[in-house]
Amino acid sequence: MNNFYDWIFDQEHDLNKEILSTQRGNFSYRDIQQGVEKYVQLFETLGDIKGKRIALIVPSVYDFTSLALAISKLQGITVPLSPLLRHEDLISVLDFVSPHIVFTVTEHNGFQLWETINQWAASNLKETIILENKADMKWNQTIHIGEKNPLEEGQIQIIGCTSGSTGTPKGIVYDVDFVQRVGKGINIGLDIVDNDKLFLLAPATGVFGLAWILSTMQSKTHLVLSENFNFPEIIQLFESHASQKFITTPSLFKAMDLFGKSLGKQVLNQVSLLSVFGELVTKEFLQTYSDFPAKIMSFLGITEFGTVMYTENDIRNDMNWTLLPNIKYKFDSLSEEGIGELIYQSERPFLGYYQRPDLTSEVYKDGWFFSGDLGRTNDDGKIELVGRKKDMIKKGGQQVIPGEIENVLEKHPDVLRVVVVGIPHPVFGEQIIAFVQKNRSDLHRQELYEYCNLRIARYKIPDQIRFIEEFPMVQGKIDKVALRKKATEQE
Amino acid sequence: MSFEEFRQVIADISKVPLEKIHKDASFRDELDVDSLQMVNLIVELTARFNLGSFNLQSDKDLETVGALYQLMTMEES
Structure with a gap:
């Protein structure tokens, strides 16, 4: 036809x-x-x-x-x-x-x-x-x-x-x-x-x-x-x-x-x-x-x-x-x-x-x-x-998939949403930044690091976890470009 | 939520310069927000201000920044 x-x-x-x-x-x-x-x-x-x-x-x-x-x-x-x-x-x-x-x-x-x-x-x-x-x-x-x-x-x-x-x-x-x-x-x-x-x-x-x-x-x-x-x-x-x-x-x-x-x-x-x-x-x-x-x-x-x-x-x-x-x-x-x-x-x-x-x-x-x-x-x-x-984030010769870290962190009961991005790092090429929206105000980063430690390889654990109240949005989707910019500016 | 805060949130979500956002500004004709963007804007605003719903009477409630502000804040009080 x-x-x-x-x-x-x-x-x-x-x-x-x-x-x-x-x-x-x-x-x-x-x-x-x-x-x-x-x-x-x-x-x-x-x-x-x-x-x-x-x-x-x-x-x-x-x-x-x-x-x-x-x-x-x-x-x-x-x-x-x-x-x-x-x-x-x-x-x-x-x-x-x-x-x-x-x-x-x-x-x-x-x-x-x-x-x-x-x-x-x-x-x-x-x-x-x-x-x-x-x-x-x-x-x-x-x-x-x-x-x-x-x-x-x-x-x-x-x-x-x-x-x-x-x-x-x-x-x-x-x-x-x-x-x-x-x-x-x-x-x-x-x-x-x-x-x-x-x-x-x-x-x-x-x-x-x-x-x-x-x-x-x-x-x-x-x-x-x-x-x-x-x-x-x-x-x-x-x-x-x-x-x-x-x-x-x-x-x-x-x-x-x-x-x-x-x-x-x-x-x-x-x-x-x-x-x-x-x-x-x-x-x-x-x-x-x-x-x-x-x-x-x-x-x-x-x-x-x-x-x-x-x-x-x-x-x-x-x-x-x-x-x-x-x-x-x-x-x-x-x-x-x-x-x-x-x-x-x-x-x-x-x-x-x-x-x-x-x-x-x-x-x-x-x-x-x-x-x-x-x-x-x-x-x-x-x-x-x-x-x-x-x-995919390329960090120190290892490949890290943001979705994998996001899925692990989102299983934590006090986490609402996670977006992981890679930003440049002078030694490792890239580093891993996890932006986390939490639903328990006294949730600490350390608790999330420990949570990751038990579940994923050490090289995949985010170098930085940052709490965020609202994700920047563009056309109804999370604006990863803005997040990367924000992460880089805060370095 | 003050009108100033509301303006700022609209600027953040719709990427329209803050100075263009005033009470009488039409989303369509002055801010160039198309119908799909408008839907995203409303969903995002209700999530940010934790509104389960709002009392929509007619399309006019969504035409200008001031009308939308009134729609969103009426439900809050």
């Missing part, structure tokens, strides 16, 4: 079945087909789009989905872009991916998207068509005349762009197989049965959202998702659909819980399965929801590779991972303690980073994808994750 439209519609469907719901309404297979047809007709007026990169900044999930399916049907390439991008990151992504066509809303959250894109296209000197939507999904066309823009070849369906950790955009190339893998993860991990209704709370119009939309549509599973992060609206949507399976990040779940209570509603009572993913699931989260009356499970996906593992058991009991069928794994550079980098292989190859074969060859070698995750096999034969390779 080489396009998403055939993958979904080459099988029999009850065309009246509602398959997708958002704040804008409920959509059946027939509605989706009509949406696709509308955009196929629009593309016919723009000429052949085969091999063309088509950027979508379209918050309407129905139009976003219809556009992506129409593009795939006509052998174009979808480039989903977040409407939350602002001037600098938007321009750098546009420069990087150089789309032939851009669909955009005029503005989002007060930022003038169309104006910025139009200025970019005017200075880009390449032929670009911009379709702007002011309201009601009627598209105004602006054509910028310029040089011919080269076309893509091969089976590429999607290019997913990130700002990259260094601020330089990175594109990841995906095909139908990637979405199939995401779908397999959903069906097995969430134990999908007929007439299931899933509620997904995550950015809907990115690569991840698109993969969920397409794969649930293919497996006849009704997906409900929010087009924004307006919680009163989200709660209303959730209530009106009575979804039993809820998929989101730990921080968005907390927000849902908080807003539900603040609005005086017990909305989460209807949930029988909660799946959290995308962020570290902390001890604090598991403690807060220790009495939550539904199973809590998790997925492990890799941005480049799709879903690879899921948890069979409730993660409040253990956090052991089970591999999805057709994914092979092994450990690279296994240490004496049995810890190594998890590397994966699937039936189809990783297509690589867009126009960056150098980056691709760093992570994809001999058909194996190097995930950067460190793990080991536990006594039950299950995979246990212990940290990220890039966070």
Whole structure:
């Protein structure tokens, strides 16, 4: 199967079945087909789009989905872009991916998207068509005349762009197989049965959202998702659909819980399965929801590779991972303690980073994808994750994994949360700093040193334990960069 | 919690310069806090001020710094 439209519609469907719901309404297979047809007709007026990169900044999930399916049907390439991008990151992504066509809303959250894109296209000197939507999904066309823009070849369906950790955009190339893998993860991990209704709370119009939309549509599973992060609206949507399976990040779940209570509603009572993913699931989260009356499970996906593992058991009991069928794994550079980098292989190859074969060859070698995750096999034969390779601290010739120390210290009854970072040391290369949030005011460092002494090798014991009241946060996650800076400044 | 402390916490969490944070400042239009950041900000504020919930009446309660301060402090008293 080489396009998403055939993958979904080459099988029999009850065309009246509602398959997708958002704040804008409920959509059946027939509605989706009509949406696709509308955009196929629009593309016919723009000429052949085969091999063309088509950027979508379209918050309407129905139009976003219809556009992506129409593009795939006509052998174009979808480039989903977040409407939350602002001037600098938007321009750098546009420069990087150089789309032939851009669909955009005029503005989002007060930022003038169309104006910025139009200025970019005017200075880009390449032929670009911009379709702007002011309201009601009627598209105004602006054509910028310029040089011919080269076309893509091969089976590429999607290019997913990130700002990259260094601020330089990175594109990841995906095909139908990637979405199939995401779908397999959903069906097995969430134990999908007929007439299931899933509620997904995550950015809907990115690569991840698109993969969920397409794969649930293919497996006849009704997906409900929010087009924004307006919680009163989200709660209303959730209530009106009575979804039993809820998929989101730990921080968005907390927000849902908080807003539900603040609005005086017990909305989460209807949930029988909660799946959290995308962020570290902390001890604090598991403690807060220790009495939550539904199973809590998790997925492990890799941005480049799709879903690879899921948890069979409730993660409040253990956090052991089970591999999805057709994914092979092994450990690279296994240490004496049995810890190594998890590397994966699937039936189809990783297509690589867009126009960056150098980056691709760093992570994809001999058909194996190097995930950067460190793990080991536990006594039950299950995979246990212990940290990220890039966070590994190299101290005096020894390698120390922050996650391992964090896990040990977090088992102490008076410790709420721990983050371990490495900072430069003049003799040993790096030293280990543990930031500890405690829940007993008279807890002393010495008690924690002794606790570590009994449980981990001496070279892993933090050189310094520092108590912290609040962790610095960025985008809902602990800001390790700020912590390292703080640790270095206090030296 | 005084308004000054509240301003400081918003500056710390959202990385917006302190001088831009005043009672009438709109999170969206003046502080450029997007909807997802806003959610993170609220979750973080309620954790820091140990609030189990707050009495949300409408979206207007989340529009400006002053409205959010009132929302968070009403529940505290």
